[in-house]
Amino acid sequence: MTPAARWTGLAALLALWQGLALAGGGWPLAGPLEVAGWLWSNPGLTGRAVAVTLANAAWGFVLGNAAALGLAVIAALWPRAQNLVAGLALVVFCLPLIATGPILRVLMGPGDGPQIVLAALAVYYTTLIPMLAGLRAIPSAWLDLVQSYGRGRWAELAHVRARASLPYLLAGLQISAPAAILGAMVGEFTGAERGLGVLTIRFTRDLDIAALWSMAVVAAGLSIAVYAAIGWAGRRALPGAPPVILAPPRLIRGSPARRLADTALLTAAALTLWWAGVELLDLNPFLAKRPPDVAAAFFGSPDTRAALLDAAAKTLALAVPGYLAGLALGAGLAVLLSLRPGLAGLTVPLAVALRSIPIVTTAPLIVLLLGRGAAGTVTLVAVMVFFPTFVACQQGLRQAPGPILDLFRSHASGPWRQMLHVRIPAMLPALFASARMSVPAAILAATVAEWLATGRGLGNLMALSASVSDYTMLWLAMVAVTLISATIYGGIAWAERRVLSVMAPEQVRP
């Protein structure tokens, strides 16, 4: 695609947006001109908030990625630890930022600490997963070569794996840069004093439409800018196509009994880390609950249990349809564009750019647009799931093996037939990978919408518990959200194994 076409597309989009804003009678829309005008008249306010948010995001980016690198190196040096490292990383990634935010806030005080920790939590997983893949994406002969000189895992790491994983590291860093801004902003939602997130909350309360749109535009612009900057630096440093990373490398597989043992070990390790961490840091028992406190609250008090289950049901009732709609739209649009390649030239760069926008930070806006009913939440979840699924499915469709397509063409099979029999099966691994990775994101989107706007479900329960200092309920809700995310993730992984073992057996390693 030529730069000219890209700028034309962008201009058309801006014109469409401005047109909608002008025509949107009664809708809380602000067009690009109003946004530009607001930003022009509030340069100091915006500039200070951007500086604070960027600084927090940068600290989180550095700390989170350092942790991810450390964990990836541990998994490379001790392959037996990989299942546990990846599993614990997933559990931590499933922690709802809305609950960890307020807890960190009361533990760390009003400074920048919680924003930085949340930014670090938001980035480490998106770097760890490509690194785990990159450190293993090596021809086995290279490892034989190192071993034939009588050298061990450290030499493998130093001479082969480290350099071979660099493209994967860059791909991970690129995805994690917008995620750091998302984490910092969610941290600022939870009662910080400065930053874009604080302004967003304030303008939502004031219903200052132009200001709110300006905040969303600034957050989106920052995200696209850091995403593009790291991509540019990566292309400069490492010529050659970046690797396509869709999902964590499949865990080292075993019998059902082995998997059960792995799950048990993971649960035990997660509980131990939680309990030991709270004890070792000597955290206030009123704020930082231990596993027995949470278990006692759930099993001991029917009221608490009923409130929790009711909230979970309400959240899932909106999150699941939104999640499924996002998957269907993402995969559907990818298939459609593959059949009409003319359209793809314009939409693909746009989708890649939009994928990098932290949708959650625009939550107040989407809910404002679509109302406080179910539609707003479902849409937010769907949008959150849509972009990564769309991009992944497009890459998946391109994985269709050329010789098989040639075979179909030689039998004069049309594009629909090729799509049904070759391309869609080739896309399935990417779709499943995206479906798995989108689970925590979908739950995050649903709970943020509930918290900021709709006032129901788990998001509201967590926010309410935090505001009335009911920390038992807050911890209970945090455990519940984590369990829900991890369970759905596991369920999709199970379905993935069943489907791919039939449709794409080469993808399911023995």
Added chain:
Amino acid sequence: MDKPGPPASIECTGLSRLFDGSILAVDGIDITFAAGRTTALLGPSGCGKSTLLRLIAGLEEPTTGQVRIAGEPPAALCRQGGLSIAFQDPCLLPWLTVARNVALGRKLARQAPDPQGVDQIINLVGLGGFQNARPASLSGGMRQRAAIARALITRPRVLLLDEPFGALDALTRRQLAQDLPPLWQDQAATTLLVTHSVDEAVMLAHRIVILSPRPARVVADIAVPLPQPRNPESPAFRRIVGEVLAQLARGGEMAQSLAAQ
């Protein structure tokens, strides 16, 4: 130049390797490879030749039996940097130049850097002028030459070549087979060459060991008493080639009759 030592003899006793508990790749091989000699291991595809080589390199553990190199387990020689292996895939690291790929051999063997030696060996394998080229810009034959240079740079006591010419075209193979004998005569390492090509085996080896289809057993052991350089058109050369082909056929029949039982 630091040298790990004189060529080492290799002794395999009762060597077997079972894969997945049921597939027998190597079955009770007893064989000794004399120090400083070049032996070709010939046999049909998938007969377990490569497994035998990997067992000797210590890359696989034997199910039963043992390998001793100069009286010690292979790992001991590996740790001293005394063993080099070249695979069918040249296995060059794409981000390193030819010179640095060759130097990697010394690094992995924990030998001191030797830029002059690296330069010398690159010229010797016929890659002079390509020291700073990256593997992606080389032809298949040139990459294989670089891989062989990396194997030779450590002055190994044991040199294992696992079909290093397998992926090359016939012309390049013949050229390499002609270029290499002077190189490893100079090195005098104990060399094992796994190959499919009878001509290559007769061209390069002092001794040819013919293995049966899987599981690998020794079918025949043929000496090649020809002086280097060898002429592949000479009657003596052709006679040995004929003998090797006959033994290969016999090995196939033996395996078939065993399977029939």
